[in-house]
Amino acid sequence: xxxxxxxxxxxxxxFMSDTRTNAGVDNISVFRKMFHWEATGERCITLMTAGNLxxxxxxxxxxxxxxxxxxxxxxxxxLQVPSMYQVAKLVGETLQEVIRDQTGDAGPNAESAFSATLxxxxxxxxxESRLFMIYPEGNFVExxxxxxxxxxxETKYGKPIIVRAxxxxxxxxxxxxxxxxxxxxxxxxxxSVGLPLDLHVYKNDSLRLGTQRRIDQGDSYFEALSLGWGxxxxxxxxxxxxxxxxxx
Amino acid sequence: xxxxxxxxxxxxxxFMSDTRTNAGVDNISVFRKMFHWEATGERCITLMTAGNLxxxxxxxxxxxxxxxxxxxxxxxxxLQVPSMYQVAKLVGETLQEVIRDQTGDAGPNAESAFSATLxxxxxxxxxESRLFMIYPEGNFVExxxxxxxxxxxETKYGKPIIVRAxxxxxxxxxxxxxxxxxxxxxxxxxxSVGLPLDLHVYKNDSLRLGTQRRIDQGDSYFEALSLGWGxxxxxxxxxxxxxxxxxx
Numbered sequence: 001x002x003x004x005x006x007x008x009x010x011x012x013x014x015f016m017s018d019t020r021t022n023a024g025v026d027n028i029s030v031f032r033k034m035f036h037w038e039a040t041g042e043r044c045i046t047l048m049t050a051g052n053l054x055x056x057x058x059x060x061x062x063x064x065x066x067x068x069x070x071x072x073x074x075x076x077x078x079l080q081v082p083s084m085y086q087v088a089k090l091v092g093e094t095l096q097e098v099i100r101d102q103t104g105d106a107g108p109n110a111e112s113a114f115s116a117t118l119x120x121x122x123x124x125x126x127x128e129s130r131l132f133m134i135y136p137e138g139n140f141v142e143x144x145x146x147x148x149x150x151x152x153x154e155t156k157y158g159k160p161i162i163v164r165a166x167x168x169x170x171x172x173x174x175x176x177x178x179x180x181x182x183x184x185x186x187x188x189x190x191x192s193v194g195l196p197l198d199l200h201v202y203k204n205d206s207l208r209l210g211t212q213r214r215i216d217q218g219d220s221y222f223e224a225l226s227l228g229w230g231x232x233x234x235x236x237x238x239x240x241x242x243x244x245x246x247x248x
Numbered sequence: 249x250x251x252x253x254x255x256x257x258x259x260x261x262x263f264m265s266d267t268r269t270n271a272g273v274d275n276i277s278v279f280r281k282m283f284h285w286e287a288t289g290e291r292c293i294t295l296m297t298a299g300n301l302x303x304x305x306x307x308x309x310x311x312x313x314x315x316x317x318x319x320x321x322x323x324x325x326x327l328q329v330p331s332m333y334q335v336a337k338l339v340g341e342t343l344q345e346v347i348r349d350q351t352g353d354a355g356p357n358a359e360s361a362f363s364a365t366l367x368x369x370x371x372x373x374x375x376e377s378r379l380f381m382i383y384p385e386g387n388f389v390e391x392x393x394x395x396x397x398x399x400x401x402e403t404k405y406g407k408p409i410i411v412r413a414x415x416x417x418x419x420x421x422x423x424x425x426x427x428x429x430x431x432x433x434x435x436x437x438x439x440s441v442g443l444p445l446d447l448h449v450y451k452n453d454s455l456r457l458g459t460q461r462r463i464d465q466g467d468s469y470f471e472a473l474s475l476g477w478g479x480x481x482x483x484x485x486x487x488x489x490x491x492x493x494x495x496x
Binding site for chain 2: 230
């Protein structure tokens with residue numbers, strides 16, 4: 001499993017992903033699930049992946065290959081297409097191409113086994129920063145004011161805190177805090193989501209990679225947050241009106 | 249879908265269940281998923297059900313039929329077996345019998361379609377109060393000091409708050425508050441879990457039904473809790489140490 005979150009704030013984008021992959025609970029590994037493409041001053045793109053690791057690695061490899069200057073096969077490149085919409089379309093087509101390729105003639109069941117879902121965000125000069133969720137079918141939806149975040153992978157445990165506490169006008173720092181709490185809830189519940197976590201913060205119109213962090217076992221801030229959250233939640237519960245068993 | 253929670257406190261048991269059943273989002277109904285058997289002063293048993301409605305209704309009907317005094321077919325009765333362990337065994341066997349009966353020769357796929365999972369709790373005179381989760385295979389596990397609660401149905405959204413905030417030595421009132429928050433998170437995320445909710449609070453050694461409530465749309469306490477929780481969570485987030493983007 002996997003857990004990745006992308007948030008769209010008024011002043012930028014926040015991406016966080018875990019790094020655990022597993023084929024059974026006795027076969028776990030660490031793989032990066034967050035990838036970047038950058039042409040400083042012109043575009044900055046971040047991709048997060050959930051699903052079959054062979055599929056997502058093939059997608060990233062193909063995107064990389066086709067972005068090489070030496071590449072002359074005429075395939076469009078993630079570093080050249082003129083807008084974030086075109087980037088999303090290109091990534092979606094690449095994903096669909098890889099899934100079809102791996103599935104061969106094995107039919108819909110295999111297609112589901114080789115499936116993957118992606119979160120893509122970033123900005124191309126001349127456009128706004130945008131955030132997309134890309135489906136295995138190659139199509140995609142875009143984050144909006146009403147739904148300013150996407151999750152992929154093991155999304156349920158960590159959703160309530162984001163739904164309740166996140167708003168698009170908060171600071172990067174607060175948004176990161178909420179995202180970490182969402183990861184903490186998920187890590188506590190599902191062994192197939194694991195540290196370290198990758199973080200990228202993209203500031204609107206910077207058109208370059210922003211702060212990148214790897215949050216590892218023993219990260220003092222994450223530990224303090226995880227420890228403090230139990231207490232903070234208990235206090236939050238106490239702040240609410242008491243339930244009366246003996247009223248009517 | 250469904251959501252049911254059973255909590256084992258030091259001084260009793262708390263049960264809460266939703267009432268929504270659905271066959272597609274365009275075919276939803278209200279069905280009770282919490283059932284009681286009582287012999288005042290001798291035993292009090294509560295059962296909550298998740299899964300195929302035909303299966304769970306058949307289980308409850310069979311348990312009821314066999315508990316009738318007129319019933320002389322020699323089947324053991326939920327009101328007669330001598331301990332909560334025997335009650336759990338009986339309910340598990342009844343569940344397995346119903347699933348097998350409905351499946352016929354249709355094989356494992358049908359078995360999964362007709363499947364159901366149950367939470368059973370209560371007390372029989374001479375024993376402690378106990379809480380069990382019963383699987384479609386008819387076997388069951390019991391709540392312990394380390395895992396003092398069970399959830400069935402759509403369990404993920406509402407798990408983090410219980411894991412973080414529930415402890416076995418809290419009051420019934422606080423435990424109910426936390427359970428309602430867990431339901432609120434789930435209701436907000438999954439349309440197939442819906443109001444009204446049923447609540448039963450069993451006080452250890454009372455050997456009779458305790459407080460029973462139906463929490464319906466417009467319940468003023470539940471609404472206040474739901475409204476206040478967003479604010480309380482935001483405050484809880486603020487209580488935690490701030491994340492610093494510009495430290496090392």
